[in-house]
Amino acid sequence: DAGVIQSPRHEVTEMGQEVTLRCKPISGHDYLFWYRQTMMRGLELLIYFNNNVPIDDSGMPEDRFSAKMPNASFSTLKIQPSEPRDSAVYFCASSSGVAGALGNEQFFGPGTRLTVL
Amino acid sequence: AQKITQTQPGMFVQEKEAVTLDCTYDTSDPSYGLFWYKQPSSGEMIFLIYQGSYDQQNATEGRYSLNFQKARKSANLVISASQLGDSAMYFCAMRETRGGSYIPTFGRGTSLIVHP
Numbered sequence: 722d723a724g725v726i727q728s729p730r731h732e733v734t735e736m737g738q739e740v741t742l743r744c745k746p747i748s749g750h751d752y753l754f755w756y757r758q759t760m761m762r763g764l765e766l767l768i769y770f771n772n773n774v775p776i777d778d779s780g781m782p783e784d785r786f787s788a789k790m791p792n793a794s795f796s797t798l799k800i801q802p803s804e805p806r807d808s809a810v811y812f813c814a815s816s817s818g819v820a821g822a823l824g825n826e827q828f829f830g831p832g833t834r835l836t837v838l
Numbered sequence: 839a840q841k842i843t844q845t846q847p848g849m850f851v852q853e854k855e856a857v858t859l860d861c862t863y864d865t866s867d868p869s870y871g872l873f874w875y876k877q878p879s880s881g882e883m884i885f886l887i888y889q890g891s892y893d894q895q896n897a898t899e900g901r902y903s904l905n906f907q908k909a910r911k912s913a914n915l916v917i918s919a920s921q922l923g924d925s926a927m928y929f930c931a932m933r934e935t936r937g938g939s940y941i942p943t944f945g946r947g948t949s950l951i952v953h954p
Binding site: 752763764766769771776777810812814825826827828829831832834 | 873875881882883884885888929939940941942943944945946947
C-alpha cells in the first residue's frame with residue numbers, strides 16, 4: 722500500500738489566494754483526520770471524518786477553512802482567503818476505526834508545507 | 839487545560855545509552871489509549887508504540903518500551919541502546935472518547951538528539 726498521499730508537498734501563495742490541500746487515505750480506512758502543525762501551537766486536530774461524514778470540526782480555526790470528503794478515497798482542505806498566519810504544515814492521517822478499538826494507530830501522510838506571503 | 843504534557847523540550851543522550859522521554863496526561867475517561875510518535879527532520883509522523891488503559895503489562899516494541907504508571911497518569915517512552923537515527927521529535931498522544939469516537943490529542947513534543 723502506498724500509504725496516505727498528500728498533495729502538494731509544498732505550497733507558496735500570496736495572502737488572499739485560495740489554497741486547496743488534497744489527501745488520499747489508505748484504502749479501507751474509514752477515519753480521516755486533518756491536522757495543522759506550527760511551532761507555536763504544536764499539532765492541532767482541525768477536523769475528522771468517519772465514513773466520509775464530518776464528525777467534529779471544532780478545531781477548524783474559522784470560516785475561511787473548509788474540508789470535504791466526497792468519497793472514501795479523497796478529501797480536501799480549503800483555505801479561502803489565505804492569510805500569513807495560516808502558514809504551517811498540514812497533515813492528513815487515516816485509520817481503521819473499528820468500534821472500541823482504541824489501539825488503531827493513525828497513519829500520517831507526509832504533510833503539505835504551506836507558506837502564505 | 840492541557841491534556842498531554844511533555845515537560846522536556848529537549849533531551850540529549852549518548853549513542854548506545856538508554857533514554858526516557860516523559861509524558862503525563864489528564865483524563866476522566868476510564869477507557870483511553872496512549873501513543874508515541876516519532877517525527878524525524880524529514881517531517882513524517884511515525885507510529886512507535888501503543889498502551890491501552892486496561893492493559894496490564896507495559897507495551898514493548900523492539901527498542902521502545904512504554905513505562906505506564908496509571909496512578910501517576912504517566913506514560914514515559916524508554917528507548918534502549920540509542921542510535922543516531924533516533925534523533926527526532928517525539929510526540930505523546932492520548933486517545934479518548936470524543937464525538938462518539940476515539941480521538942487523539944497530542945503533546946508539544948520532545949526533541950531528542952543522540953550524540954556519537
